[in-house]
Amino acid sequence: MSTPLWNSAEAVAATGGTTPCDWTATGVSIDTRTLKPGDLFVALKAARDGHDFVKQALDSGAAAALVSHVPEGVDDSAPLLIVKDVQAGLEALGEAARARTRARIVAVTGSVGKTSTKEMLRTVLGAQGRVHAAEKSYNNHWGVPLTLARMPRDVDFAVIEIGMNHPGEIAPLARLTRPHVALVTIVAPAHLAAFDSVEGIAREKAAIFDGLEPYGTAIFNGDLPISPILREKADAGRRFAVSFGEKACNQYRLYRVTVRDACTVAVGRAGVETRLFKVLAPGRHFAVNAMGALAVADALGLDPALAVMALGQWQPGAGRGQREKIALDPVDGRISVDLIDDAYNANPASLAAALEVLAAAEPRNGIGRVSRGRRIAYLGDMKELGRSEVALHRVIAQNPALDRIDVVHCIGPLMQHLWRDLPTEKRGHWTETADKMAERVGRDLDAGDVVLAKGSLSMGVGRVVDAIRKLRQSTPDLEG
Known part of the structure; x- marks a missing residue:
């Protein structure tokens, strides 16, 4: 029962x-x-x-x-x-659940990586106690109180993801959550339709520190142009400020990253201590956020060795960079396509990180119709970028990762601007909808290819992912 x-x-x-x-x-x-x-x-x-x-x-x-x-x-x-009022009633339940718990509470926000970092923390903290966290991205005005209201009485830790679309959303949710540790991952151009600048987004994200318990810990990415805004807020009041990233100024500094085909191995420094760790996903951005997760574990007084070991078991979930092999032949396992499913959402920073992952991936040669395996991207529109949306799509053509990517297929009216700016040899198909693009995947892909799917949720790039998965051939039952 x-x-x-x-x-x-x-x-x-x-x-x-x-x-x-x-x-x-x-x-x-x-x-x-x-x-x-x-x-x-x-x-x-x-x-x-x-x-x-x-x-x-x-x-x-x-x-x-x-x-x-x-x-x-x-x-x-x-x-x-x-x-x-039902909304107010739900918030009251969340407030009461927070008041009765003895759990250590962590709150996470950011333009990029907040959900994957929440899941990293679920894994890291789960190695040292019982953790409560939302199964989905329940990070808005109803999602945060719902997550709190669902919190069991006897958990040791809770990880609460806090998001926003408009100014003034984060502070009240942070005050409801009352975290002991609050983490800001990356602040980047996203939701620019509701903000005048990235600096405005940074100030909104930094408002998560307003909800910290006295002498709580404010953790933030120190590599960003807007990091001084985060630091100023982190330093205010009775709280400890900790930065992470790749620059020498950070207390938690990542100084060597090796992105492999199926994992990332990294070396960092926490104060004067060296931390060697890996995550089961390719991507420098995952390693950077892992340093933030290790900073959270230290702020909570957890065993750092167990935290590093737990990180080695983490991998991203569906739609957030998850890697899977799609078998095209029921007998010969080599005849397959590698899929990077990052179709849940997109903004300029997360797209740049995803392209870097694709560029580092290793296709396999000599096993398909095309003798050389290819790196192929299906990219859908990035939404909520305001007046600069066209320029932010066009500039993708200058991303250095494209040098190692063979074909880029584009979906949506905004991505059409990128498609027109791509070199002819890299320009794949353009379609207005994901459904139209999904009809083509069987002809576009071949064994040995590595394929990335990325786009804002409303673009439905997940339907392209579904079409790729439907290429999978079941392994026959050879017994009997």
């Missing part, structure tokens, strides 16, 4: 709401499609009003529902937690 997470008395005390009966919830859900029996269903208003799904949630075994009124078709005696 699942451990109780909330009972009706605790939930009423936290939210100031009312309920007609006693109940106990073992989880919290905002979606009837993923709801589990025993969950407290939260009827948020988003694209649709969650009150329309309360009856379905209760019929599916929800322990209770957090609502602002009795929904149509639901009896007054049903297990309802009635509050003035």
Whole structure:
């Protein structure tokens, strides 16, 4: 039986709401499609009003529902937690969960790498205690309180990802989270449609330090043009400031990186101590963020040797640089394509990092229709870049990683500007949609190729990834 997470008395005390009966919830859900029996269903208003799904949630075994009124078709005696405002009620549950825990809390933000770093920290901290973190990128005004409200009572650590699309979003979420350690990964051109400059983005990201507990630790990337903005905020108040990166000024300095075909090996310095580590993913940016993760572990007083060993087990998740082999022949394992699935999101900094990974990858020769294996990229539009969006797409053609990339296929009206600027020999296909590009992958790819898929989520580049995966041939059952 699942451990109780909330009972009706605790939930009423936290939210100031009312309920007609006693109940106990073992989880919290905002979606009837993923709801589990025993969950407290939260009827948020988003694209649709969650009150329309309360009856379905209760019929599916929800322990209770957090609502602002009795929904149509639901009896007054049903297990309802009635509050003035559902969003505020969810935030109150998150605040109460944070208040009752003894866990050490880490908050993570950044334009690039916050989700992968959150997952690194899940792995690193999980080697030395029980960790709570969101399974997905629940990092907005409802995602952060939901993650807190779902936090079990007896965890040792929690890792909370905090994101933003507009000014003023991060500080209230950081104050709700009250982290002991807060980490900023990279600040880069992203969400420029809502900000005047990268400096404005940096000030918003640095607001995560406003929520730190007294004498907490503010950790930030010290390699960036805007790092002084992060440092100024990190130094303010009763907190410890720690920088990481590749420059000599950083307390946690990465000074040697070897990007291999399937992993990255790095040497860094933490104060006066040398740290040799690896991650199971190619990419200098992963090594840089790993230094930040090691700084978090040290700030929490954890065993550094166990932290390094745990890092060696981490690899990125689907859509965030995950590497997989797509077998094109059911018998001969050599007849395959290597896929780098980085299709979840994109901005100029993350795209540059992904192109560097592709450029370092090693295709295999002499096994396909084309005698030489190729490095191939499928790139979709980068969104929310404001007035500079065209220039930021065109400048990709000057990225030095393209020297080692053979073909670039482009998806979307913004990427068409890159496509036109590419050298003729590297210019692949341009299509307006990912669906059109997905129709071509069987003709475009060959055994031995290494393929990168990258683009903003709304471009649907994941459909190109799905099409590549459908090229996979199952291994036959040779027994019997």
